[in-house]
Amino acid sequence: MEVRIYSDLFLIQRSDVGDLLSDNQNSAAKRQGATMTAIPQQVFDFLHSSAPFDQLCDNDLSPLAKTANLVYIAPNNAKELLAANKGCLYLIQSGQFSVKDSDGPERHLSDGDYFGINSIIDGVDYAIDITVDSAGLVFCLARDAVLNAMENPKIAAFFNSAKTDALQNKAVEDSNSMWLYKPLSEVISRAPIQADTSTSIHAAAKLMAEENVSSLLLTEDNQLTGIVTDRDMRNRVVAVARDLNDSIATVMTAEPAKITHNRTLFDALSVMSERNIHHLPVVDRISQQPVGMITASDIVRHQRGNVLFVIGELSKAQNLYELTRASWQIPHYFSIHAKRPGDFDIAGKVLSQATDIMTRKLIAFFQQKHGHAPMGYCWIVYGSQAREDQTMGSDQDNALLLAHRPNEQEAEYFTQMSEYVCQGLNKCGIKLCPGNIMASNPELRLSLDDAIEEAQKWVKQPTPKAIMHFNIFLDARAAAGDVELFKRLQEARAPLLKQKMFLAALARHANEVDVPLSMFQKFVFEKGREIKDSIDLKVNAVAIINNLVRLYALESGLKMPSTLGRLDNLPEESGLSQRDAANLRDIWLFMNRLRWRHQLTQSVTDNCVSISELSSIEKHQLKAAFKAIDRAQQAAVMKFAGGMG
Amino acid sequence: MGFLNQLWRRLSGHSGIPIPQAIGAIQLRDIPILAIDLELTSLDPQTAKVLSIGWVSGKGNTVDLSSCYYQVIRAKGDLAQSPVIHGLTDEEVRQGTHVQQSVEAMQTYIGSHIWLFHNTSLDIGVLNQVATNLGIYVPAIVTLDTLKLAVYELKKQQQVLPPNSATLSVCRDRLNLPAAPAHNALDDALATLTLWFAQQQKLDPHGKLHVKDLQHTGAIEVISLGKPPQNAT
Numbered sequence: 001m002e003v004r005i006y007s008d009l010f011l012i013q014r015s016d017v018g019d020l021l022s023d024n025q026n027s028a029a030k031r032q033g034a035t036m037t038a039i040p041q042q043v044f045d046f047l048h049s050s051a052p053f054d055q056l057c058d059n060d061l062s063p064l065a066k067t068a069n070l071v072y073i074a075p076n077n078a079k080e081l082l083a084a085n086k087g088c089l090y091l092i093q094s095g096q097f098s099v100k101d102s103d104g105p106e107r108h109l110s111d112g113d114y115f116g117i118n119s120i121i122d123g124v125d126y127a128i129d130i131t132v133d134s135a136g137l138v139f140c141l142a143r144d145a146v147l148n149a150m151e152n153p154k155i156a157a158f159f160n161s162a163k164t165d166a167l168q169n170k171a172v173e174d175s176n177s178m179w180l181y182k183p184l185s186e187v188i189s190r191a192p193i194q195a196d197t198s199t200s201i202h203a204a205a206k207l208m209a210e211e212n213v214s215s216l217l218l219t220e221d222n223q224l225t226g227i228v229t230d231r232d233m234r235n236r237v238v239a240v241a242r243d244l245n246d247s248i249a250t251v252m253t254a255e256p257a258k259i260t261h262n263r264t265l266f267d268a269l270s271v272m273s274e275r276n277i278h279h280l281p282v283v284d285r286i287s288q289q290p291v292g293m294i295t296a297s298d299i300v301r302h303q304r305g306n307v308l309f310v311i312g313e314l315s316k317a318q319n320l321y322e323l324t325r326a327s328w329q330i331p332h333y334f335s336i337h338a339k340r341p342g343d344f345d346i347a348g349k350v351l352s353q354a355t356d357i358m359t360r361k362l363i364a365f366f367q368q369k370h371g372h373a374p375m376g377y378c379w380i381v382y383g384s385q386a387r388e389d390q391t392m393g394s395d396q397d398n399a400l401l402l403a404h405r406p407n408e409q410e411a412e413y414f415t416q417m418s419e420y421v422c423q424g425l426n427k428c429g430i431k432l433c434p435g436n437i438m439a440s441n442p443e444l445r446l447s448l449d450d451a452i453e454e455a456q457k458w459v460k461q462p463t464p465k466a467i468m469h470f471n472i473f474l475d476a477r478a479a480a481g482d483v484e485l486f487k488r489l490q491e492a493r494a495p496l497l498k499q500k501m502f503l504a505a506l507a508r509h510a511n512e513v514d515v516p517l518s519m520f521q522k523f524v525f526e527k528g529r530e531i532k533d534s535i536d537l538k539v540n541a542v543a544i545i546n547n548l549v550r551l552y553a554l555e556s557g558l559k560m561p562s563t564l565g566r567l568d569n570l571p572e573e574s575g576l577s578q579r580d581a582a583n584l585r586d587i588w589l590f591m592n593r594l595r596w597r598h599q600l601t602q603s604v605t606d607n608c609v610s611i612s613e614l615s616s617i618e619k620h621q622l623k624a625a626f627k628a629i630d631r632a633q634q635a636a637v638m639k640f641a642g643g644m645g
Numbered sequence: 646m647g648f649l650n651q652l653w654r655r656l657s658g659h660s661g662i663p664i665p666q667a668i669g670a671i672q673l674r675d676i677p678i679l680a681i682d683l684e685l686t687s688l689d690p691q692t693a694k695v696l697s698i699g700w701v702s703g704k705g706n707t708v709d710l711s712s713c714y715y716q717v718i719r720a721k722g723d724l725a726q727s728p729v730i731h732g733l734t735d736e737e738v739r740q741g742t743h744v745q746q747s748v749e750a751m752q753t754y755i756g757s758h759i760w761l762f763h764n765t766s767l768d769i770g771v772l773n774q775v776a777t778n779l780g781i782y783v784p785a786i787v788t789l790d791t792l793k794l795a796v797y798e799l800k801k802q803q804q805v806l807p808p809n810s811a812t813l814s815v816c817r818d819r820l821n822l823p824a825a826p827a828h829n830a831l832d833d834a835l836a837t838l839t840l841w842f843a844q845q846q847k848l849d850p851h852g853k854l855h856v857k858d859l860q861h862t863g864a865i866e867v868i869s870l871g872k873p874p875q876n877a878t
Contacts, residue, residue, distance in 0.1 A: 038699070038715035040835045042825040070708035070835075072842035076852055077674070077706050084707065094823045111823070135846055137822065137839055 039065045046093055046139075050112055051616035052158035056149065064149055067142040073097070074135035082128055085140035090116045095136015096520045100129040110520040111136075112619070117159050120146055133520070158617065184268060184282050185261045188292030192217045192281065197225055201237055201251060202244035204228060215279040217290050218252050224290050226252035229279055260285040261292070268294045314357045320424060323361050327428035330354055331392060335600050344596035345589050352388040355430055356381070359398070360480045362424040366417050373417070374410040376403035379480035382437060386477040386561040387546065391538075391595060393605030395431040396422065397472060399444035401451060401485050414445055437472060448485055452492045459496045462505035471509065474550055475561040490559050497554045500640075506554070507640035510547035511633050515626040516540045523611055523623075531610050537598075538607035541591045544629055545584055548636050552576045555640075563588055575639050584632060587625040594618070662867035668759070668787050669857030673849050676856055677704045678789070679758040680838035681751075682830045683768045690770025694718075698747045699831030702758060706842045708835065714750065715831040717741035744775055755783055759856070759865075763813045763837045765790040769868050776871030783870040787856070791816065791840050793864035798847070816840055820847070 043065050047053045053061060069088075071081045073095065082090075092113050100106045102118040106129070109115060119126045120143055150156040194217040195204055208216050208230075218226040228248060236242065236251040258281045259268050272280050278296040283289060317323035334347055359379055367373070382397040384390045400418055418439035426432050439445060446454065458470045474497065478486035496502070516524040516535050525533055535541075546563050552574050553566040560566060567581045567588075576584075598609045611619065668676070681700040685693040695718045702712040719741040754760070762768045765788045776783065795816045799806055809815060813836055814827060820843040825836040848854065859865045 038713040038831050039710070040699075040701070040713060040832045041829060042823075042832050042835065043710065045826065046823075066711055068710050070710060070839070072706040072839060072846065074706070074846040074850070076846075076850060081706060084705075094821060134821065135843070 043068075043070075043139075047091075049616060050091060051620050052155045053149070054616045055154050056152065060149065060152070064141055064145045067145045069140040071138050071140060072135065073130075073132055073138050075132040078130050078132050082130060087119060087125065087143045088116060088140035089114060089120055089143070089146045091139040091141060093137040093139060095138070096133040097136075097138075098131040098133060102126050108133075108520045110522050112616075113521065121159060183262060183264055184259065184292070184294065187265055187294065187298065188261070188282055190292065192290045192293045194219050194290060195248065196220065197247065197249040197252070199248050200245050201233075201242065201248050204248040205233060205237075205244075208233075213293075214295065215293060216248075217281050217293065218248060219290065222289050224256070224258060224281055224283055224288070225249075226254045227256040227279060227281060228252045256281060258283050258290075259294070265294075265299060269299055272296065272299075314354055314361065317361055320362070320365055320427070323358060323365075323424070324427045324429075327354070327358060330429070334392070334596075335603075344593040347596050348384070348389040348391060348592065351390040351392075351394075352385050355385050355390060355396075355425070356479045358425055358428045358430070359421060362421040363417065363480050365424070366420045370413065370416065373481075374413055375406065376482040376485055377401065377414065378478050378482050378485040379421075379439065380476050380486060381479045382476050383472045385479070386475040388562050389542070389546075389592060391605070391607070392599045393431075393607065395433045396425050397433055397437045398422070398439050398479070399437070399446075399473075400439040401481075401489060402445060402447045403482070403485060405447040405450065406445075411445075415440075415442070418445065448489055451489055455489075455493045455496050459499055459502045462502050464505070464509060467505050467509045471506070471547070474554065475546070477561045494557050494559065498557060503551060503555055504641040506547070506551055507636050510544065510551060511637050511641075513539060513544055515544065515630045515633075517623060517626045517630070521623055521627070525611075529608060531608065533611040534608040535611065536606075536608050537591050537595045541626065541629060542588065542595070542607075544633065545588050545591070548629075548632050549584065551636055551640055580632065580635075583628055587628055590621060590625055594622070662785055662869065664787060664857060664860065664865065664867055665785070669855060671856050672852070673845055673854050673856060673859075674705045674852045677702060677758045678761050678838060678841065679754040680761040680834040680841070681768065682762070682833035682837060683771055684828065684830045684833075685767070685771060688767065690767060690774060693767075693771050693774075695744055695747075695771060695775065697741070697830045698744075699829065699834045700751070700754075701831065701835050701838055702754065703838050703842075706845070708838055708842075713831055713835070714747075715829075716747045716750075718744045718747065745779055748772075748775060748779060748781065755786060760786055760788045761837060761841055762788060762790055762792075763816075763833070763840070764792045765866065765868075769870070773868075773870050779871075781871045782873050784873070785867050785869055788866050788868055789841070789859070790864045790866070791837055791844060794841075794844050794848075794859075794862055795819075797862040797864060798844075813837065813840065817843075820844065 039062060044058060044061060047056075047061050047065060053064070056064075069085055070093075071085065073081055092109055092111055092115075094111055096108070096110045097115075098106055098108050099115045101115045107113075107115070115130075116128060118124075119128075150159060193207065193211045193213045193215075195207055197218045197220050199207075199218075204216055204218075208214070215227060215229040217224060218228065226249065228251060232251055232253065237244070242251065257271055257275050257277060259271055261282050262285050268280050268282075272278065272294075280294045281290050282292040282294055284291050313326040313329065314323065317326055330351065334351075359381070363379065378401040380386075380399045380401055382399065384394045385397060398421075400414055402414065406414060422432065422438045422440040432438065437444065458466055476486075476490075516526070518524050523533070523535060525535065549563045549566050552570055553560075556571055556574050558566050558569055560569065564585060567585045570576055570581055572578070594609050594614070595607045598607070598613060599605060602613075611622075614622065679700055679702045681698070683698050684696040686696060687693040697715065697717045699713075699715040701714070702709055769788060791813075792811050795811045796806065799810060813833060814824065817823075817825065817836060817840050820840065822836075822839055822843055826832050827836075848859075856865065
């Protein structure tokens with residue numbers, strides 16, 4: 001047998017080691033070039049789990065992966081490795097690093113985070129300062145490959161918005177009600193009534209009458225060429241005494257506005273208002289053949305059909321049985337209709353309005369049996385119902401405000417009424433308040449004077465315990481009864497609640513709960529939860545924002561309870577910049593969407609959203625949101641508590 | 646080469662070839678590394694057949710992902726239980742290429758690179774068989790074993806090692822490296838290479854050690870592949 005001997009090793013001993021090594025490496029690469037297409041699965045796995053590259057398929061990821069270097073960055077080699085991979089986008093797979101890669105502040109980064117993107121976007125080599133807090137693996141993605149990937153608009157949008165530190169939930173801007181975003185294909189109920197352009201005016205009018213429609217599509221070879229409406233019949237036929245045997249083509253509107261069936265009701269509405277028309281033909285996107293017609297009355301019907309339907313059913317209820325039956329439809333209604341992010345934005349409002357109606361209905365049922373109230377009263381709601389951000393898990397928080405201190409008999413009436421209403425709400429699915437913040441609690445049936453006196457007490461002695469207890473009463477709204485009573489209470493309370501000492505105590509309270517993010521921007525999970533990687537978005541996010549916004553609102557004397565309403569109405573000199581206010585609004589909506597989606601998709605009523613429920617991009621958004629909340633907390637402590645958190 | 650000498654080497658698992666001075670004097674951070682992993686039909690080097698082979702090279706804490714190589718090897722006979730472990734089906738294995746092609750592709754890394762394995766003796770044992778069958782002789786290759794390094798570190802702390810305390814994934818976990826999918830030759834090679842980077846960092850935090858400084862760990866070894874031609878000795 002012929003034996004080949006490979007003994008390059010001994011060559012090395014005779015020559016300059018350094019040169020030979022690099023030569024050998026080069027030649028190795030050259031000789032093998034063609035067969036080197038393999039990419040380890042773990043590289044794909046990691047890139048697939050990292051926003052925004054999770055949006056690319058394997059084929060598009062390959063060029064990024066192949067040109068990447070994977071480096072193990074440790075304290076002693078960090079500078080050297082970054083220099084050797086200059087201009088790259090650095091994506092952290094493991095380890096913890098403190099990085100300053102642009103004008104911004106130092107950032108604490110860990111797995112899934114990036115740095116160096118600004119250099120790529122701006123085409124400028126910013127110096128990167130890095131401190132290795134714990135060594136780990138970092139992908140250095142080649143500049144050209146990243147720029148190439150950024151030709152995908154989603155990838156570009158991700159990095160561009162990351163650069164401006166804007167929150168990435170741009171979708172908030174187009175938040176709107178559910179019905180508006182229904183695709184037209186779901187809305188169109190029947191095939192369009194259509195006729196050939198050669199049809200006579202008379203035959204066309206006859207067809208419209210038979211089909212009971214106010215407009216008719218006219219086609220040639222099944223392609224839309226015109227439209228004729230009732231109005232055209234009046235103006236162009238009857239008014240000018242036109243010959244009914246003329247072809248319909250002589251009076252139709254040629255080349256009418258049209259819309260493809262994949263667009264939404266909202267798009268249709270926009271076209272219709274822009275063109276000032278009431279009939280809009282819908283055509284197939286590909287074949288351009290007419291598939292239906294959207295009319296102004298369709299839009300009105302859909303607008304009514306959805307959200308107001310639930311509320312309408314509640315209002316129609318004649319007794320407790322009907323009311324509870326309608327109430328129990330609400331969760332079904334949401335799980336069927338609330339699908340898009342914008343839906344969740346109004347879901348809380350719909351639920352709160354529904355709860356208001358239930359309350360008014362229950363009071364009416366009680367009064368039918370027991371007669372009218374012996375004095376003026378106002379049913380006040382607090383917390384989430386007041387703010388109109390109820391979720392499926394929200395319990396009831398309410399109280400009664402009475403015109404004056406009741407005598408024994410009057411007191412008995414209100415005891416029974418509040419007992420009936422609170423139990424009734426419970427039957428309708430609005431849970432009893434475990435903290436007993438309910439009108440059925442005698443302590444929460446105060447006269448106006450007593451309520452004002454109580455508010456003075458809180459403000460005089462804002463102990464942390466008292467603040468925790470009274471925080472909930474600061475978001476209040478009248479849901480039934482004499483609204484004037486409530487207004488008088490608010491008038492009397494507003495100047496008290498503006499007082500600096502009280503606000504300082506509130507600010508310190510608002511700072512007590514931290515966002516669940518570690519210094520290295522890892523999510524922090526509370527121990528002992530059933531689902532380990534879950535975060536309570538109510539306690540750890542939404543409530544903090546509510547608390548912060550309430551502070552600014554109280555200081556400015558705003559009386560509305562809803563967080564978004566307060567943000568919209570803060571005066572310019574409130575100390576919260578418009579940009580911060582807009583940011584908090586976006587974050588609030590984003591958090592709310594997450595918890596609504598969690599409740600609807602998991603069929604639960606808690607707010608403990610599991611991180612594994614989130615997409616990669618949502619995880620990034622959530623981290624950005626937590627960071628922004630943290631900044632807002634610090635700012636509020638500075639402003640209201642003189643920095644003493 | 647005396648018979649006793651050979652026997653001692655076989656028993657001790659050491660080839661006894663000294664590390665060439667030129668290589669021994671290179672700093673750890675400057676030495677090119679080729680991490681190799683073989684997926685085999687059995688754990689016995691005498692009978693095991695190569696199912697697939699993967700490697701990736703790197704140097705100075707940097708993995709060159711463009712050097713990744715992966716090849717399924719054509720094998721005859723019963724694959725026994727290994728398809729279950731490696732995920733390679735009979736069909737894929739029959740369509741693989743001859744092991745010779747991969748061995749030839751590997752030649753380019755002889756002499757220039759330290760060959761890195763997680764458990765050198767098994768993979769080298771098999772490569773030795775392959776080389777013998779193909780009539781190839783490589784007198785000396787410097788190899789490095791992440792498993793032996795891990796055991797060396799562990800033994801500093803405890804005398805008796807618990808079972809499975811030095812598997813690739815356990816070793817990675819101990820050094821806070823992310824979990825990697827196991828039992829694909831290329832993935833394991835990459836996992837081994839990054840494990841070495843983390844081990845190197847621990848051994849040599851200031852970047853001062855040379856290849857020869859690893860000798861006391863027992864993880865570095867010079868081996869030969871195949872049988873020397875009769876007329877050459």
